[in-house]
Amino acid sequence: QVQLVESGGGLVHPGGSLRLSCAASGRTFSIYAMGWFRQAPGKEREFVAAISWSGRRTDYVDSVKGRFTISRDNAKNTVDLQMNSLKPEDTAVYYCAADRADYRSRPYEFEYWGQGTQVIVSS
Numbered sequence: 236q237v238q239l240v241e242s243g244g245g246l247v248h249p250g251g252s253l254r255l256s257c258a259a260s261g262r263t264f265s266i267y268a269m270g271w272f273r274q275a276p277g278k279e280r281e282f283v284a285a286i287s288w289s290g291r292r293t294d295y296v297d298s299v300k301g302r303f304t305i306s307r308d309n310a311k312n313t314v315d316l317q318m319n320s321l322k323p324e325d326t327a328v329y330y331c332a333a334d335r336a337d338y339r340s341r342p343y344e345f346e347y348w349g350q351g352t353q354v355i356v357s358s
Contacts, residue, residue, distance in 0.1 A: 238347070239348065239349035241257050244329060244353045245355070251356070253354060254318070256315050257315070259312045259313070269288075269333050270282065271316045271331060274327055274351075275327040282342065284305040285338065290309075303316060304316070332348050332349070334346050
């Protein structure tokens with residue numbers, strides 16, 4: 236069983252930065268694939284970024300490539316999402332997800348989900 240708690244969301248101006256963090260419970264965090272997803276009002280949940288259990292493999296949706304960076308610290312049981320050059324279209328609730336596997340990227344592949352943290356990009 237894994238429990239996930241996201242933090243770091245908030246209101247930011249376009250062009251600004253935020254760093255989201257996801258804290259995971261459990262002693263075997265290092266063998267879980269992790270991902271970040273987001274859901275804007277009236278839209279389906281979409282993939283943002285994923286990272287393998289080792290941290291060696293990462294992937295991003297095209298719209299955030301070059302702006303967002305996913306990273307993990309297995310010693311601290313955390314996975315972060317550094318978001319730079321934020322745009323109004325990045326506004327959404329951001330969710331952290333975990334699954335006991337090397338790597339996952341599709342929402343249905345993840346067993347555990349956090350409650351989400353709101354990100355609003357607005358002037």
